């Protein structure tokens with residue numbers, strides 16, 4: 001247990017805040033001990049995986065518990081499928097690479113997403129046409145009130161776009177201990193129609209890609225357009241892509257001919273990056289904070305010296321200008337602490 005501990009290396013924004021207490025949990029027992037300490041001392045707690053989806057706006061007056069539970073196990077199902085369970089503290093991308101190495105398919109489009117496996121159900125991580133809900137079987141959680149272990153299946157997780165029960169009514173009530181996925185061992189379902197995957201594969205002269213080649217293409221695209229948190233602090237997309245009623249979209253189309261939209265029943269999803277760019281934010285810097293020059297949806301700690309409050313205020317200004325120009329209220333994807 002550390003006291004008065006800097007969280008700067010533990011959040012990808014690189015914001016320099018302190019926690020009163022900081023503990024690492026390598027086992028469920030250590031996790032329970034940390035929770036016991038919190039309860040005894042009347043301290044709030046906060047779980048941390050890779051710190052790639054949090055913005056600390058101030059010091060944390062409580063105990064930060066970094067989840068380091070490790071281990072991956074494989075259970076063959078039938079000749080086509082396998083169940084793979086990874087503990088919460090496994091690094092997501094390393095887990096994806098482990099599966100690809102064994103030729104298990106289903107996670108390749110989710111290559112290079114920062115963070116840990118245990119956090120992946122929180123916002124149903126997704127990229128390039130895949131979300132974890134597509135291959136998710138269940139997760140084991142510790143109920144923080146009863147300290148009993150429970151299993152949440154697909155239905156109970158209520159996954160939505162960057163959403164799950166863990167961000168809604170289950171918020172603060174559970175800690176995810178491990179996650180199980182159902183992956184293919186042959187006849188993989190290759191998804192290349194999303195984003196620039198197809199073009200990237202064509203550039204490399206690949207016609208019938210393997211899952212490993214899809215992963216390579218995804219990695220290459222991500223590296224070319226997303227800032228590496230090791231070089232400049234960020235938490236990926238800062239906002240969710242808003243979904244608006246079709247009627248509102250049609251009326252916006254009359255004013256903004258080129259507005260992109262992805263229809264879904266009676267609503268349309270609009271890329272937040274486009275809206276932000278149209279308001280003149282792409283590449284714009286105020287003080288220590290900027291919108292990334294290649295991807296307006298990503299807010300960066302441009303000088304490395306930004307406070308969480310500065311980043312938060314910058315995001316508020318973006319929300320206000322998008323609201324004013326388009327009448328659309330952007331919602332933050334990043335967890336504000």
Ligand SMILES: Cc1cc2nc3c(=O)[nH]c(=O)nc-3n(C[C@H](O)[C@H](O)[C@H](O)COP(=O)(O)OP(=O)(O)OC[C@H]3O[C@@H](n4cnc5c(N)ncnc54)[C@H](O)[C@@H]3O)c2cc1C
Nearest residue numbers: 049050051052053114115116118119125126175176235236
């Ligand atoms: C460059 C970059 C690119 C990104 N691209 C994508 C992308 O393509 N798609 C996408 O979906 N996301 C993306 N993200 C966001 C981020 O990678 C994911 O949200 C990831 O799942 C966060 O994992 P983490 O372990 O770092 O979470 P943390 O930041 O450590 O935690 C996030 C939240 O979950 C809580 N939490 C953490 N672990 C647990 C647990 N085991 N049980 C209960 N609560 C927990 C924390 O208290 C916090 O509120 C990107 C981020 C970056 C920096």
